[in-house]
Amino acid sequence: MILLYNIGVRSYYSLLFIASFFNKKAKQWINGRKAQSFVRYPGSIWFHFASLGEFEQGRPVLEKLKEKHPGRKIVITFFSPSGYEIRKNTHLADAVYYLPLDTDANARRFIESVQPNMAIFTKYEYWYHFFHNLHKRQIPLYIISGIFRPEQVFFKWYGGLHRRILGFVSHFFLQDDNSKRLLQGIGINNATVSGDTRFDRVWANAQNPKPLLEIAAFAGDSKVFICGSTWPADEQLLAHLITKHPSYKFIFAPHEVEEARVAELAASLQVHQVLRYSHIVESTVLDEYNVLIIDNIGMLSSLYQYGHISYIGGGFGVGIHNTLEAAAFGLPVIFGPNYSRFKEAKDLIPLHAGFSINNENELETVAGKLINDETFYALASQNAAEYVERQKGATEMILAHINA
Template sequence: MLWIYNIGIVIYGLFVRLASLFNAKAKLFVAGRKNGFEKIAQKINPTDRPIWYHFASLGEFEQGRPVLEKLKSAYPDVKVVVTFFSPSGYEIRKNYPLADGIFYLPLDTAGNAKKFVALVNPRLAIFTKYEFWYHYFKTLHRQQIPIYLISGIFRPNQLFFKSYGGFYRKMLGFVKHFFVQNEESVQLLKGIGLDKVSLSGDTRFDRVYENALQPKQLPEIEAFCGQAPILMAGSTWPADEKLLVELANQNPDWKFIIAPHEIGASHISEIELLFPNAVKFSVLGSQLAQTSNLKSQILIIDNIGMLSSLYQYGQLAYIGGGFGAGIHNTLEAVAFGLPVIFGPKYDKFQEAKDLIAIGIAQSISNENELLNAFNELKSNAELPLKAKAYIENKKGATDMIVGHVKEEIKL
């Protein structure tokens, strides 16, 4: 099985290089890894024994960030190395101030793993939610460097739990301790003989709770909103945006703020075609300066980094991604007391199931279901308090994880 895995990594690398000729993200993926080991050697002294945090992308970074920051607060002299697999994480957080080095993770070959671990020489490695890389895990394990998985979530249909999944189970066996989101994950891991597992919950609850306490104020957004109720559409894709057109038409007394997942010029232009009278955030300031009575119903956010603060201005949220690979972060909205609506692809997200079960969220599959969900959720005055209480009751994973790591590892 290992040879199949190795071939798969090589093929993936070749495919990305080919895609980089015409795809911007793939180009960043390849360019960011160029001379990667030289960049690491220039910034990191292996005798410092840093803590290594690896994140697949931006969402996982925000998920693991509370643990990173709490450990950094407790041990300010311990260096921090952060790696990303995806450009959407690296490019946005490459200047994160608490890290001593931020890099793209080299592809998972035996040679890359040995060289990376030798250059960084971490005292421990923390992976968030997923990202299981055989050679990195094996190299760390052989050198007796502990691996922790935080905010993990497992499902019965994953290869780890299949009769033919021995290779993947071996990979999990290299992990020193799992901190998982739900009881099902605990039982699945114990069912394959992995007992070093704790039901900690999800560190995202700590992150969004802290963010909601002290959100960044955005005066231009506040001016756009005025006295109108706001539907915040976060991390949307074209399938989501098309559904929102009729909802906006039928609710002219509401204003809509759309923060798309992709902000390339072509996608922004597509949204403008759907909403001809929309205003883009990049020109909002100048338009507000010209008139105190801005009539646009739709605001398009054409930058990255504002979304977690935008939810403070909403009364209801639509979360994108549910017609593609899966929904994006619902918890940022819920932390501000917003009920949420999302598409049908939410089965991999425990919090989405929870939110539906307690009436704070609804999943929709078409325009009529969206209109019905909107009308039902907007009229329930109890939901904002229920939403905030849900977040309050779920926080605490960070303290459990940090307490365990501090107890086991003498930093």
């Protein structure tokens, strides 16, 4: 099984290498790992995140550990370029790297070079050689905000190697009771249901958001519909709302912000007064526009403070993106049909704070109800914010165990 795993890892690298000749992200993934040299930080705390979303999810634990242990170094690794490129200069870490390819030699070299005495992985990513080498060196390894589903390989008859990987973890901090039952079913009992640290992160952000003066000027006295992490399938539906609800202004923050992608979005909305964020200059009269496109990464979590209703993209693809950032600000959230893997979306629906739609007519019905029925909107907004507030507290539970 180890042989097959190693072949799979090498094959993945080979495919990315080929893709790097014509795909920007694949090229970053390959080139970013080529020239890395690791600084030795004995006794450091190593955090690994798959991408930017997991960084934000694990950030509350990172910040608290840094606050409680100011003398200890923090080392961060990312698997994805979308996390590394945006957070490679974060003030929260003493060093930020791409996670090397999961081979035994790479894992030994990284751990022996950095010399951490604790490793924390957020939500998922289970790498055999890194976990095995941490285990051999008796370095505690924690999974925070972990979540498991029955269809995952760990719970299949052929998942023996992957179950062995789970056995290298010192303790699991899980999002829900179902995940704990699944682990217990395969003989893993070192798990605590602590909740999802994302709630701590988004709640803290909503209490003290970063002001965005250009966004405030664009919004003016109008109500704002924020379309976050959208894809073309989402935008085709949303475009119709702009004409039907002229009292609202619309902000689009597409999931991908490459020039061709943003230009395509702007062209599809050209019947409206559309402005790209990067085109704002001192002389721009922002309140003359009714559609703003955010063509950068990193603003979305602060945008929601200026919103009233939100649409979260991805539900017509592999799955919806982060609904909690909007809900924390009391924004009702609308999303497409592919949300079954997202507990928070399933929780928001019966609270009438989250709404799943399948087509343009359903989107118009939900949006119209929220826009025109003030009582319905007020209850949805209140329920969204209260749901996030009730769920926070995972960070303190995790820290109490780690520091015990």
